[in-house]
Every structure is written in C-alpha cells, then in structure tokens.
Amino acid sequence: MTVGSGQVYVVTGGCGFLGSHLVRMLLEHEKNISEIRVFDLHLDESLRTLSNDRVKVRLISGDISRLEDVREALRGSHLVIHTASLVDVWGRVPASKITEVNVTGTMNVLQACKEEEVQYLVYTSSMEVVGPNIHGDHFYRGNEDTEYRIYHKEPYPLSKAKAEKLVLEANGAKIKGGKLLYTCSLRPTGIYGEGHELMKQFHRQGLRTGRCVFRAIPPAIEHGRVYVGNVAWMHLLAARQLQIHPSTLGGQVYFCYDSSPYKSYEDFNMEFLSACGFKIIGSRPLVPYFLLYLLALLNALMQWVLHGFFTYAPILNPYTLAVASTTFTVQTDKAEKHFGYQPLYAWEEAKKRTITWVKSLEVSRKDLKDVGEKGNYCCN
Ligand SMILES: NC(=O)C1=CN([C@@H]2O[C@H](COP(=O)(O)OP(=O)(O)OC[C@H]3O[C@@H](n4cnc5c(N)ncnc54)[C@H](O)[C@@H]3O)[C@@H](O)[C@H]2O)C=CC1
Numbered sequence: 120m121t122v123g124s125g126q127v128y129v130v131t132g133g134c135g136f137l138g139s140h141l142v143r144m145l146l147e148h149e150k151n152i153s154e155i156r157v158f159d160l161h162l163d164e165s166l167r168t169l170s171n172d173r174v175k176v177r178l179i180s181g182d183i184s185r186l187e188d189v190r191e192a193l194r195g196s197h198l199v200i201h202t203a204s205l206v207d208v209w210g211r212v213p214a215s216k217i218t219e220v221n222v223t224g225t226m227n228v229l230q231a232c233k234e235e236e237v238q239y240l241v242y243t244s245s246m247e248v249v250g251p252n253i254h255g256d257h258f259y260r261g262n263e264d265t266e267y268r269i270y271h272k273e274p275y276p277l278s279k280a281k282a283e284k285l286v287l288e289a290n291g292a293k294i295k296g297g298k299l300l301y302t303c304s305l306r307p308t309g310i311y312g313e314g315h316e317l318m319k320q321f322h323r324q325g326l327r328t329g330r331c332v333f334r335a336i337p338p339a340i341e342h343g344r345v346y347v348g349n350v351a352w353m354h355l356l357a358a359r360q361l362q363i364h365p366s367t368l369g370g371q372v373y374f375c376y377d378s379s380p381y382k383s384y385e386d387f388n389m390e391f392l393s394a395c396g397f398k399i400i401g402s403r404p405l406v407p408y409f410l411l412y413l414l415a416l417l418n419a420l421m422q423w424v425l426h427g428f429f430t431y432a433p434i435l436n437p438y439t440l441a442v443a444s445t446t447f448t449v450q451t452d453k454a455e456k457h458f459g460y461q462p463l464y465a466w467e468e469a470k471k472r473t474i475t476w477v478k479s480l481e482v483s484r485k486d487l488k489d490v491g492e493k494g495n496y497c498c499n
C-alpha cells in the first residue's frame with residue numbers, strides 16, 4: 120500500500136538493537152516511504168519522536184506470536200522487515216518460548232502477509248542457521264554455497280533455521296488478491312555497535328575485574344562480526360531491490376558482513392574496550408580448554424539446579440564456549456552481485472562510533488562507585 124506518495128513499511132522487533140538502527144536508517148535513506156510501523160512487544164517511546172514531515176513513525180505494541188496482532192500491524196502495509204526474535208543462547212527463556220516467538224511468530228508474519236496482501240518480506244536470519252556447530256568444524260571465509268556439517272540442538276539456532284526455511288519456502292506463494300509473495304533472508308554474523316546489550320555485559324564484567332579481560336579463546340580462532348549500521352543498510356537495500364527484482368532476490372539467502380576485521384571474539388571486543396583502559400591478559404588462553412569446559416558445565420549444572428528459583432544465565436556455557444572456540448568467518452559477493460550491497464560504514468567509522476558509545480557507558484554508569492572503580496586498574 121502507498122500512503123500519500125510513499126509506501127508503508129513494517130519493522131517487527133523495531134525497538135530492538137538492530138531494529139532501532141533499522142528504523143533510523145530507513146528514515147534517513149529510504150525516500151519511498153511515508154510511514155514506518157514499529158511493531159514490538161516492548162516499545163521504545165523515543166522512536167516516536169523520530170517522525171518528520173515526510174515519514175510518520177508509528178509504534179504498535181503487539182506480540183508476534185499472536186496472529187491477530189500481526190495481521191492488524193500489517194494491514195495496509197507494503198513490505199515487512201521481520202527482525203523480531205528472542206535472541207537467547209544462555210537459557211534465559213524456555214525453549215518453548217523461543218520456538219513460540221521465533222518460529223510461530225514467523226509463521227504468523229507469513230500468514231499475515233498472505234491475508235493482508237503484503238507482497239514483500241525481508242527476514243533477519245543469522246549466521247547461526249549454518250553454524251558453528253558444536254563439533255568444532257571451522258567455517259573459514261565461507262559463502263552461501265559452502266558445504267558445512269550443520270548440526271542444531273540448541274533452541275535458538277534451531278528456531279532461526281526453522282524460521283528461515285519457512286520464509287524461503289513461502290517465496291512465490293499466492294496471496295490474497297492473486298498476487299505473489301516474495302521473500303529473502305539475510306544472515307548477519309555477530310552484530311556489534313551502539314546499543315549492543317552483550318557489549319554492555321562485557322563492559323560491566325570488565326569493570327568488576329579491574330578493567331582486565333582474561334583471555335579464554337586462542338587468538339587464532341576468528342569470528343565474523345558486522346557493524347549494526349551496515350546490517351541495517353543491507354536490509355534497506357534488500358527491501359528496495361526485492362520489489363524491483365523479485366525473481367533475483369526472491370527465495371535467496373545472503374550472508375551479511377562488512378570490512379570489520381576477522382579476529383577472535385575477545386580480541387575484536389578489545390578493539391572497543393581498550394579505548395576505555397581495558398587490557399586483555401595473556402597472549403594465549405590462561406586456562407586449558409578442559410578447565411574452561413568444566414567451568415561451562417558447572418554453569419549449566421547451576422542453571423539446572425536453580426531452575427524455578429532463579430534464572431542463572433552466565434555468559435559462559437557449553438554452547439557459547441563451543442561457538443566462541445570455532446572459527447566462523449564469511450566472504451561472499453552474492454549480496455553485492457544481486458542488489459549492489461556495499462557496506463555504508465567503513466571499519467574505521469564503525470569502530471569510532473562503537474568506541475564513542477562504549478565510552479558513554481563509562482559516563483552513564485550510576486554504579487561506577489559500587490565497583491570501586493575510581494582508577495582501580497589491575498594492570499597499571
Ligand atoms: N545480535 C546479534 O549478534 C545477531 C542478531 N541476529 C538477528 O537479528 C535480529 C535482531 O536481533 P537483536 O537486535 O540483536 O535482538 P534484540 O533482542 O535487541 O531485538 C529483538 C526485538 O524483538 C522484540 N520481540 C521479542 N519477542 C517479541 C514478541 N513476542 N513480539 C514482538 N516483538 C518481540 C524484542 O522486544 C526486541 O525489541 C534477530 O532476529 C536476531 O536473530 C542475527 C545475527 C546476529
């Protein structure tokens with residue numbers, strides 16, 4: 120549907136880390152829209168103030184796992200960018216809830232597209248639909264066609280893989296009014312940037328250890344990372360080109376990455392944390408892998424014992440250790456060839472923006488005094 124001179128886009132999960140950057144990206148760079156519907160379970164009222172005289176930002180509170188909520192949000196819209204998801208590999212929420220949101224929620228979006236005559240859907244998938252698997256099979260500079268032993272047992276990657284399959288299978292389906300539905304799926308690697316909750320956790324944790332990060336993963340293990348602004352940019356381009364060349368993009372998957380350096384997860388985080396005086400201790404892991412794995416197992420046991428009394432969900436568990444310990448990097452030009460994707464932000468700009476944000480955590484932390492910070496650096 121076109122409102123006035125522009126189209127109506129729906130961004131599910133639009134108040135999230137990626138979603139909020141995506142809303143801002145659409146406002147700044149997409150001239151063909153007149154309304155952005157931000158559909159989310161947890162609304163961020165600050166997004167409402169982003170409306171301008173050309174584009175209205177409309178916040179819609181709803182649950183993706185309720186078909187009626189989704190149908191109402193999509194009614195009269197032109198295109199959906201579906202980023203809403205429970206992103207949990209720490210056991211914070213039950214597996215059933217992850218499935219309900221990530222799989223049933225995606226089924227509802229597809230159903231609503233068909234019933235509300237929405238022809239275009241861009242799905243935010245994940246590198247996790249491919250790997251890394253828990254067998255330690257490295258995926259080194261792989262692309263969308265690279266053979267890989269995909270093995271999912273954890274709720275999150277399983278749900279993303281199931282959802283992506285549903286999205287791709289729906290491409291070309293007849294929708295109400297006799298039109299066809301066109302879908303594509305973007306697979307970001309580990310997203311970083313302003314507002315990344317996990318980075319906030321690493322920062323908080325580091326303050327408690329005197330700004331020291333104790334190396335746990337061999338530096339040679341590389342993990343693909345991508346700046347949130349480039350993920351948003353790729354979604355905008357895919358949404359635009361899916362409408363112009365549906366037969367090219369329809370039913371396709373695209374890895375989403377940029378020129379961020381290939382590094383171990385810890386070394387990559389230090390690109391930002393070191394700007395706040397953090398130091399990584401050890402040129403190689405300080406403890407042998409088997410001890411780390413025992414600690415991860417202990418965390419999993421503690422989570423099981425405390426289940427029902429307290430949600431114990433530390434960063435380190437057998438799954439996150441396996442993922443962090445297995446190289447997963449991508450190198451592909453499929454998105455460039457199909458829809459002209461080139462990162463909007465170079466690495467230096469992405470780094471600068473992220474450092475500025477991490478530094479703001481220092482200023483805004485009300486409990487800085489609680490951790491006895493005041494210049495208490497372990498490695499002076
Ligand atoms: N964070 C990362 O490193 C990566 C994330 N992704 C994908 O990117 C997308 C966005 O992820 P993030 O921004 O990191 O997560 P996020 O948790 O910041 O954002 C997800 C949004 O979905 C909303 N949501 C959750 N349950 C909902 C429900 N039942 N109904 C409506 N809205 C609901 C949340 O309120 C939140 O605003 C997800 O689909 C995720 O799988 C893919 C690759 C990497």
Ligand SMILES: CC(C)[C@@H](O)CC[C@@H](C)[C@H]1CC[C@H]2[C@@H]3[C@H](O)CC4=CC(=O)CC[C@]4(C)[C@H]3CC[C@]12C
Nearest residue numbers: 206208245247309335384385434435439440442443
């Ligand atoms: C404690 C140390 C071993 C530390 O290095 C652990 C890091 C670990 C928490 C992260 C390492 C790799 C991350 C995942 C990866 O970026 C792929 C992802 C894709 C998504 O769609 C969601 C997030 C994640 C699963 C991401 C989660 C955090 C890591 C496991």
